[in-house]
Amino acid sequence: MSANSVQTVGAYLLVVIVGALLLFGAYLRFRDEQTRARRIQAFCARRSWRYVSKDPALVTRWHGKPFDVGSGRSARNAIIGDVDGIRFLTFDYTYTTADYSGTGVESHTTHPFVVTAVGVPVPFPRCRCSPRQSHHG
16 A cells, blocks of 8 residues: 555545544534433423423514524523413523634634513513623723
8 A cells, every 4th residue: 555545544534533523522412402401391390381492483572682693593492481470481592693704714603691581560661681891991
């Protein structure tokens, strides 16, 4: 076997190993998400709350940050219920942003949030929580 064919076989082997590792990582992530969903479902069932694994309607239900930002918006693991007669909704919300560097490389960042809405018995002004802005100088 020539040196070139050994290098070619080595390159193919490296590609196969990296691909297998990526697939295994994706499988572990999927398995962890499924386990988390089953735990949330059991938690909700014990309290007579409702669990919804994915609800696209929640993505467009509100406006303003973080709901009008990015792409790939997703609402998952929604829990709907009440505590002492007070209704609530909570869910995992994510969106993705892209950053284009000057070198033409595109990177993506996923922004995770936990959103909670609580029903109140009287009209309440619109309220939004956001990170504190730091102002220097």
